Amino acid sequence: MNAVTKRFGAATVLDKVDLAVAAGSFTVIRGANGSGKSTLLRIAATLTSPTEGQISINGVNALRHSADARRKIGAVMHSPMLYSDLTVRENLALFATLCQLENPQDRVEAVASRLQLEARLDERVRGLSHGYRKRVAIARSIIHTPNLLLLDEPETGLDESSLEVMLQIVEEWRSRGRSVLMATHGADFATRAPDAAYTMNAGRLEHFESS
Amino acid sequence: MPADWNTSNPVDVRLTASLSIIWALTLKELRIESRNRDVAVAIVMFASLVIAIFAIAIEPNARTALETGPGVLWAAITFAGVVGMTRATSHELENDAVGALMLAPVSRDLVFIGKSLGSFVFLTIAMLIVFVVFAFMFNLSIFHAEILLVALLAAIGFASVGTLFSSLTFRVRAREVLLPMLFLPTVAPLLFAAIRVTSVSVAGETWSASLPWIQLAVVYDVVFVTASALLFGYVLDD
Numbered sequence: 001m002n003a004v005t006k007r008f009g010a011a012t013v014l015d016k017v018d019l020a021v022a023a024g025s026f027t028v029i030r031g032a033n034g035s036g037k038s039t040l041l042r043i044a045a046t047l048t049s050p051t052e053g054q055i056s057i058n059g060v061n062a063l064r065h066s067a068d069a070r071r072k073i074g075a076v077m078h079s080p081m082l083y084s085d086l087t088v089r090e091n092l093a094l095f096a097t098l099c100q101l102e103n104p105q106d107r108v109e110a111v112a113s114r115l116q117l118e119a120r121l122d123e124r125v126r127g128l129s130h131g132y133r134k135r136v137a138i139a140r141s142i143i144h145t146p147n148l149l150l151l152d153e154p155e156t157g158l159d160e161s162s163l164e165v166m167l168q169i170v171e172e173w174r175s176r177g178r179s180v181l182m183a184t185h186g187a188d189f190a191t192r193a194p195d196a197a198y199t200m201n202a203g204r205l206e207h208f209e210s211s
Numbered sequence: 212m213p214a215d216w217n218t219s220n221p222v223d224v225r226l227t228a229s230l231s232i233i234w235a236l237t238l239k240e241l242r243i244e245s246r247n248r249d250v251a252v253a254i255v256m257f258a259s260l261v262i263a264i265f266a267i268a269i270e271p272n273a274r275t276a277l278e279t280g281p282g283v284l285w286a287a288i289t290f291a292g293v294v295g296m297t298r299a300t301s302h303e304l305e306n307d308a309v310g311a312l313m314l315a316p317v318s319r320d321l322v323f324i325g326k327s328l329g330s331f332v333f334l335t336i337a338m339l340i341v342f343v344v345f346a347f348m349f350n351l352s353i354f355h356a357e358i359l360l361v362a363l364l365a366a367i368g369f370a371s372v373g374t375l376f377s378s379l380t381f382r383v384r385a386r387e388v389l390l391p392m393l394f395l396p397t398v399a400p401l402l403f404a405a406i407r408v409t410s411v412s413v414a415g416e417t418w419s420a421s422l423p424w425i426q427l428a429v430v431y432d433v434v435f436v437t438a439s440a441l442l443f444g445y446v447l448d449d
Contacts, residue, residue: 046448082308082311097231098235099316
């Protein structure tokens, strides 16, 4: 991200933010509610356009070639982004098909197993608890093995075991040379040895620590 | 067999991929609707109610049915279509489900086509049921080829313009008010064409009397389907 600014009317939510996420790194952004973390992640996920600035994902200009950039991005945002009246399997298979993956049903089975969702595959999302919805959202975000995983406060609503599964995925992503960018307002993840940590304060990104 | 017989043409591969994406999106719309039946039911119930109220108020005879029937039919279908679109939008907003489509690495054009096709199917089925209700209430035979053709053209136009405007109002608080304010004036030419074709057809006039209005509906669809597809990507990305 290069000099990314986002304004909503007169309010500047992001102010000339520069951020580089290295391959194979786990980067954490901490900050209070309303500090601009979610907006930053939404822009990185190409869900929102910046008012100014440039974004590139693995050398792909995300503003000009957003569909190509999205192929390299997996994202878990605040809301699960799932169709309530479809089953878990249908939601995952839909996304796998949209990603043009080969054997989408096999991919669905694989990620469901990874997130311990096998028993829930044929249940409608409407009947799932918040924690399981989050697991399905995580499964969707990794089904196409993206290079960059964006996690917006993923710990919200997750129980201990779900949190552990998610941390394993973060580790796995890092060990395979892929990257994770996580926004959180808790201290938990900042203590999980990120490769880089930043603090977001009133739309400005400040370097917090680096290991 | 030619040496390159099994070599996939890149254009064919892209076309096959695009069609599978469109089919997946259409299937998603149909699955959700088949489990809720609230969009088609909303359209059929609302339109039938409007037709029934007018039928009771007018007490149509052979003359008044011809004079007022086509207008009542298409006004009922158009307003019911808005109600159906509002319901369909609510499925996309629950859990911010539309975000999954926005995160998918596909062209917004394909998302537009898939969603429009789903709406087109509901509208067409609902229209056919409403036609039966109207024919019964107004005692008019409306299952003529030219009326069915203009109904098909109207469904295409309503579905594509409706998909665009529904997406435009995703993040607007007063979308129930804004959607009809945008949709109704935009589909007015299509509505006039459908009313005129229905009027001349039930009056027993020949195809040639309907032809200019059918041509208008075709031109409308070409212009507005293209414009809606082009604008959809900008609308979806806020």
